[in-house]
Amino acid sequence: MTSTSVVTSSSRICFNSVCNDLKSERPRKGWQLRTGELAELCDRCASIYDEGRFCDAFHLNASGWRTCESCGKRVHCGCIVSAYAFALLDAGGILCIACSRKNAVLGPNSSWPPSLLFNSSLPERFKDCSAKGWSQLTGSGPAPWRQAPGLFNSSTSQPELHSRVPYEVDLSTGIDRLNVSERLSIPSLEKKKNEDFPERLMNGPLKPSAHDIHENGNTGINCEEQHTSCLTKPQLPSLKEDSSNPPFGLAVPYTSIDEANGQMGVSGTHLRPNPQPSLAKQFHSNPHNGLDSSGETQMRNGRPRPDGRGRNQLFPRYWPRFTDQDLQQISADSNSIITPLFEKMLSASDAGRIGRLVLPKKCAEAYFPPISQPEGLPLKVQDSKGKEWIFQFRFWPNNNSRMYVLEGVTPCIQNMQLQAGDVVTFSRLEPGGKLVMGFRKASAASASEQENEAKNSNGVSTHGDAELADPSSWSKVDKSGYIAKEALGTKVAVPRKRKNSVLGSKSKRLRIDNEDMIELKLTWEEAQGLLRPPPNHVANVVSIEGFEFEEYEDAPVLGKPTIFATDKSGEKIQWAQCEDCFKWRRLPSDVLLPSKWTCSSNSWDPERSSCSATQELTAEELENLLPHCNLAASKKMKAAKQESENVDALEGLDTLANLAILGEGGVLPASQATTKHPRHRPGCSCIVCIQPPSGKGPKHKQTCTCNVCQTVKRRFRTLMLRREKKQSQKEADATRKKQQPSLPDKVVDDEPLPCTTSAGNSSLNPEKVVSENLDDDTNRLKSSSSPFKGQIDLNIQPEREEELSPGSDSGGTMRLLQDATDKYHRQQSILSSSGNSNIEVTQTQPGSGTELGKINSSIDLRASHRDADMDHPAIFPIKTFAPTSATVISEMLPMQNGGRS
DNA sequence: ACGGAGCATGGTA
DNA sequence: GTACCATGCTCCG
Numbered sequence A: 001m002t003s004t005s006v007v008t009s010s011s012r013i014c015f016n017s018v019c020n021d022l023k024s025e026r027p028r029k030g031w032q033l034r035t036g037e038l039a040e041l042c043d044r045c046a047s048i049y050d051e052g053r054f055c056d057a058f059h060l061n062a063s064g065w066r067t068c069e070s071c072g073k074r075v076h077c078g079c080i081v082s083a084y085a086f087a088l089l090d091a092g093g094i095l096c097i098a099c100s101r102k103n104a105v106l107g108p109n110s111s112w113p114p115s116l117l118f119n120s121s122l123p124e125r126f127k128d129c130s131a132k133g134w135s136q137l138t139g140s141g142p143a144p145w146r147q148a149p150g151l152f153n154s155s156t157s158q159p160e161l162h163s164r165v166p167y168e169v170d171l172s173t174g175i176d177r178l179n180v181s182e183r184l185s186i187p188s189l190e191k192k193k194n195e196d197f198p199e200r201l202m203n204g205p206l207k208p209s210a211h212d213i214h215e216n217g218n219t220g221i222n223c224e225e226q227h228t229s230c231l232t233k234p235q236l237p238s239l240k241e242d243s244s245n246p247p248f249g250l251a252v253p254y255t256s257i258d259e260a261n262g263q264m265g266v267s268g269t270h271l272r273p274n275p276q277p278s279l280a281k282q283f284h285s286n287p288h289n290g291l292d293s294s295g296e297t298q299m300r301n302g303r304p305r306p307d308g309r310g311r312n313q314l315f316p317r318y319w320p321r322f323t324d325q326d327l328q329q330i331s332a333d334s335n336s337i338i339t340p341l342f343e344k345m346l347s348a349s350d351a352g353r354i355g356r357l358v359l360p361k362k363c364a365e366a367y368f369p370p371i372s373q374p375e376g377l378p379l380k381v382q383d384s385k386g387k388e389w390i391f392q393f394r395f396w397p398n399n400n401s402r403m404y405v406l407e408g409v410t411p412c413i414q415n416m417q418l419q420a421g422d423v424v425t426f427s428r429l430e431p432g433g434k435l436v437m438g439f440r441k442a443s444a445a446s447a448s449e450q451e452n453e454a455k456n457s458n459g460v461s462t463h464g465d466a467e468l469a470d471p472s473s474w475s476k477v478d479k480s481g482y483i484a485k486e487a488l489g490t491k492v493a494v495p496r497k498r499k500n501s502v503l504g505s506k507s508k509r510l511r512i513d514n515e516d517m518i519e520l521k522l523t524w525e526e527a528q529g530l531l532r533p534p535p536n537h538v539a540n541v542v543s544i545e546g547f548e549f550e551e552y553e554d555a556p557v558l559g560k561p562t563i564f565a566t567d568k569s570g571e572k573i574q575w576a577q578c579e580d581c582f583k584w585r586r587l588p589s590d591v592l593l594p595s596k597w598t599c600s601s602n603s604w605d606p607e608r609s610s611c612s613a614t615q616e617l618t619a620e621e622l623e624n625l626l627p628h629c630n631l632a633a634s635k636k637m638k639a640a641k642q643e644s645e646n647v648d649a650l651e652g653l654d655t656l657a658n659l660a661i662l663g664e665g666g667v668l669p670a671s672q673a674t675t676k677h678p679r680h681r682p683g684c685s686c687i688v689c690i691q692p693p694s695g696k697g698p699k700h701k702q703t704c705t706c707n708v709c710q711t712v713k714r715r716f717r718t719l720m721l722r723r724e725k726k727q728s729q730k731e732a733d734a735t736r737k738k739q740q741p742s743l744p745d746k747v748v749d750d751e752p753l754p755c756t757t758s759a760g761n762s763s764l765n766p767e768k769v770v771s772e773n774l775d776d777d778t779n780r781l782k783s784s785s786s787p788f789k790g791q792i793d794l795n796i797q798p799e800r801e802e803e804l805s806p807g808s809d810s811g812g813t814m815r816l817l818q819d820a821t822d823k824y825h826r827q828q829s830i831l832s833s834s835g836n837s838n839i840e841v842t843q844t845q846p847g848s849g850t851e852l853g854k855i856n857s858s859i860d861l862r863a864s865h866r867d868a869d870m871d872h873p874a875i876f877p878i879k880t881f882a883p884t885s886a887t888v889i890s891e892m893l894p895m896q897n898g899g900r901s
Numbered sequence B: 001a002c003g004g005a006g007c008a009t010g011g012t013a
Numbered sequence C: 001g002t003a004c005c006a007t008g009c010t011c012c013g
Helices: A043-050 A054-058 A097-103 A123-138 A175-184 A187-203 A210-216 A223-231 A253-259 A261-271 A279-285 A287-292 A294-301 A324-330 A361-367 A410-416 A442-456 A472-477 A481-488 A497-504 A508-513 A517-530 A619-629 A631-643 A647-662 A667-676 A707-730 A732-737 A754-759 A766-771 A778-783 A804-817 A820-834 A851-869 A886-897
Strands: A028-032 A038-041 A065-067 A074-076 A086-088 A094-096 A337-345 A356-359 A377-383 A388-398 A401-407 A423-430 A434-440 A540-544 A547-551 A562-566 A572-577 A584-588
Touching: A028 A043, A038 A043, A043 A054, A094 A097, A337 A361, A356 A361, A361 A401, A361 A423, A377 A410, A388 A410
Parallel strands: A377 A434
Antiparallel strands: A028 A038, A065 A074, A086 A094, A337 A423, A356 A401, A377 A388, A388 A401, A423 A434, A540 A547, A562 A572, A572 A584
């Protein structure tokens, strides 16, 4: 850029027409003129210009003032000086530079002819380009990216759009302005400028290395080329092919060149960061543009690509969705400019040991150097930490087409600790054209992606249709993406079409293999609380591979988590917490609350329809209830407690806890198994794997002293003790009522069944119990029959209730169930009478089910069953409450097994 | 027998 | 119906 400086006029008068001051002997430079020269200003004007106040000072009364769509600031858009001070929004309107940067919006400038932005070393191009360039740039051309900032942006307002565009890390001054000016300049002038440009670049601080320029030719300089590329150019030849090339590292010429029409250009411009907003960004954003024209592609290759199809449009799924953080992460150098190229969610294969990362064809052809031989060429890629990796960029012939892959990515993937479902991003770092590989973890990515998708989809997608972002599990898991969203919070991706397209269809396996299993597990838990059958519907229970799942005919309803219980009179009720005051309000059990509920909505209890009303529940009562409510919390607690225990025990405890929490290990355990143990792994010592699948094989006997059994026993004991203590203390009355004094049952049960007693009502929190000391009271354990025997049973065989498991189960049950006991008792009675043991009350009650409710219910049922065993023979041994549909699960299962059929 | 390289297959858009 | 691409499968070292 510096080279570009040329005195605009021989006049000694300041170039500013409204200033008649004389220039100093060493006139200061201002904006770049269309001729490529820099305006020479007097000191005063130059200072004003440097401060970005030129238009404010001299063009205040001129036309062309517009308002920033984001901040409302007035911005002059009508002169060459201000050309870089704003960004044009695709949807119309402008953003001031500040907002543009802030939002990373692609610059409006994208509309500028690339040629202007950068002078390529090849002047000729400009000719072609100029004309063409404009149309392309401005047109709706193939390049999706540029077309709409909206793509990147959230569906909402433009200002929010994040520019995926190249991110200017630094704002340098000087050069940019020049560039900007140039951009503004008319195409006809382009040529001229272009010619000058190289020099400027070279001189400029950002000037690309000779290497870059020559070899790559691209480096930043050529927006125009890209455009023109189609037309001609042999120029890039060096880039083109070949393996002969050393690791491609530096420049990713192609990309720059072709693609994006502007990308390169952009970067070029960026080379010099403008102190002011940069137009450059705009261009960056469009890198994608270039992708497309098949012509370009061919050009690059120097040979026509077989596919030719290319229209160049990258699928939205590959659109880079860089956040500022991503960009910053990538650019260690604050002065560097990052041009996001594309991203890809890692498939199981990509993340596998094979070390091959399949590249989207269009992306590969657009942003990576052209390769004519299958062997491809080594490509140097820098990760976000600055570490360089060399991958083999190659392709395989495939159906008359090519499948591009990066080989040798395993070390890098591992280094980044990436897994299937995570997203790797590719961007170009300017100056230098280095290819930078970043990543986003699935958990984080999902959220951002979702946002993006909503934006990107060009309106296509939006929430609602899609599956949950989170790869794995969610997509099909539940029909209500919303739920997932809420329940999971940031972790869970919002449903998107895009996602579906990305992972959705193709990633069934991915889901399964996906690493995020843990997250999935969490999501299940979290989601459970929110899912319930739609009103007037009863969930169906489906048994899949030994596990029972709730299946909703219609999309489950997302409701506010509540706690189900039974009041003293035996009436079923539920407790809901106000969003505002956090007080718990008593509600009818059949009420389905919205996810956001406040006292003001408490139409069932006018006296407590205000946050100012006192809470009915005492702290103690609440304590008893709460534990169940928050599965997530309980889990955490559980985890914390477990830490104190030995490793072996952990597994068993987890399992138990899960069982206890869920009421049936069904869902959770299932998910866990899926996550951690797609199958029983030989060698794995966890309580799950230790046991033969489906309860087959040798069973643990009560006298078994293996680690697992000991752990289980201990756990149960602890649970029991805990329960007893609490019960005795808090619910002495309840205990009295019960006929079995030995049992601590506090619950006010109608049912005399032992289970009930043992189950105890709910006050106890499994976690808490666990955390507490473990005392043994085998006697008690034995004495108490627990509803959960089946669950707890080491052998996982309901039949063997007599064994240890039962005892332990009972303990877990008790904790879990707690308050629900009452409810359960009632249920039991109902069941017994009706004979319909299958479905729990909770299930049957559409609105009622909060997580707790479900859980409790489930537990209770079991308990009741167990208790009842005698009474009610026909009970499901295990009941899991899966928020998701059985269908989903069924799909997942196969996946785990492995690939496609 | 094992692992890697490359091709083929099949699902999805 | 075509193209893309994830993964499986086979062959070779």
